Amino acid sequence: MKVLVQFSGGKDSQASLIWAVNKYGKKNVVAVFCNTHWEHELTYKHIDYVVQDLGVQLVTLDSVGFLQLARQKKRFPSVMARFCTDHLKIRPFIDFLLDNVSTNVIIVQGIRAQESQSRARMSAQCSYFRYYVEPFGHDRHGKPKTHSYRKKDVLAWRAVYADDVIRPVFDWSGQEVIDYILANNQKPNPLYYQGSQRVGCYPCVLSSMSALKAHFERNPDLAKEISALEDELQSPFFKWDAVRPELRTGTVKGKSVTFSRAVDIDQYIRDKNSTLNLFEDDTPSCSSYYHLCE
Ligand code: SF4
Known part of the structure; x- marks a missing residue:
């Protein structure tokens, strides 16, 4: 059995990685990072720091990269055409699972219900390929919709191996996530100190x-x-x-x-810029949204 933590370098996946190490032991945990080739240099450094400090293996999954993907599609992604997540993160992870993992897995995801309405509809535990075998919605003709990327391979893999998903920070607030990281003697991504949410x-x-x-x-x-x-x-x-x-x-x-x-x-x-309260969710004057200023 392997514990695969989907690690982006953000606070939620970092707390989930720490949680997985605390629960299963570092030898059983693998951090999996999908490289979009479009991350901030501080995030790349932070990823190396976190895995080295925790002593866990890091697997970096490559893809065509954000910019090359946009050039291929002749446009940038958007809310209505969010192909970036699919091509740069979801598909590389599925390919990795199907082509490189031949054992039962627990997939740990740093997803929080408070982040969005769609995430709030998720649950703290489920199975990774759930929507290959049950519909996630219906098309306009009432036909059930299921995921289709490499479906034959997915069903064959799933028939042999377990694909449990655990989301340890699902019910946590953003501040609780940061507090957990600090309480475990790790540092959050430095971008949070610069005002990034x-x-x-x-x-x-x-x-x-x-x-x-x-x-x-x-x-x-x-x-x-x-x-x-x-x-x-x-x-x-x-x-x-x-x-x-x-x-x-x-x-x-x-x-x-x-x-x-x-x-x-x-x-x-x-x-x-001279107008105060320009944006509803503006960054506090200390720069750190999560009260990280010393
Ligand atoms: S939505 Fe697209 S551009 Fe934004 S973080 Fe996800 S993959 Fe990157």
Whole structure:
């Protein structure tokens, strides 16, 4: 039996990894990291620090990478077309399981109910391939929908091995997660000290305005670098309607639509920066959202 912890370098998966080591012993635990090739350099360093400090094996799963995937698709992902998670994280993990693991597994995930409504509908325990054998919804004709990626291989693997999922921090708050990490003498990802509420791709296409404000302030070249990519793909990186129509400078060849480029959003934030309470979930003045300032 192997315990595989899906480790992103974020606080929830870090606490879950520590929990797994405490419960099963470090020899039985493997941290599995899906490399999107689009993480902040501090996250890569943090991942190495965490696994070395805990003494657990790290498996890094490669993929085509965020940027190459966007170039292949000729667009950036979005809320409505979130192909990044599927191609960069879910499929590489399924491939790893099917092609490299021949034993019963417990998969530990750092998912918290408080993060979103869809996550709140999950449970603290289930099976990884559950939605290959039972429907997760229905299409508009009422036909049940199940997952299909490598379905034949999945069903054959599942017929032999256990695929239990445990989510140890499911009912925890973000602050409880941070407190658990600190209580176990580890440090959270340094990005949390810089005001990040979430850690993942840097930046993530789904970044909130307050997260973008923090990113652009700390990395003055970021907006220009992202906009150069937006111009190349003629596709918005962030929310296409993040700023008012008259402030949008993104264009698509042969079409009359415009979209918000990263530099438009950056400019909008700068123009509004003197306004207090600009965003509802703005970062506290100490920079650390989780009260990490010393
Ligand atoms: S962190 Fe954001 S950009 Fe990266 S895979 Fe997830 S949704 Fe996509």
